[in-house]
């Protein structure tokens with residue numbers, strides 16, 4: 001018997017994470033150097049993204065990716081990430097303080113729980129992902145309009 005994936009209504013495709021992000025983060029992400037693929041481990045994929053002071057660790061979980069192993073190539077990951085829901089995290093300050101950690105967690109797309117809304121820095125809760133995550137998604141060839 002085949003077991004089919006059951007999809008929750010709230011999960012987000014990689015391209016949804018991109019399109020729901022704010023314009024400022026999108027345009028800043030274009031200025032970043034190319035992300036460095038660090039490793040894949042089960043369905044979890046890790047990148048290091050060069051930034052002004054130090055590289056940031058960007059972590060993406062592809063929710064349904066049974067074929068991803070530590071031996072998976074970047075091309076395999078690129079193919080799978082186009083059509084699956086993802087969860088996101090980044091080590092940068094913006095991810096926490098601009099409220100992306102909170103916003104993504106609330107949208108069922110955050111890896112780590114955050115229940116403090118960005119009352120001061122982003123009261124309207126705009127956006128979804130920081131520039132590092134957006135750079136990784138573009139690097140993975142996520143189709144964005």
Ligand SMILES: [Zn+2]
Pocket residue numbers: 056090091092093094095130131132133
């Ligand atoms: Zn970041």
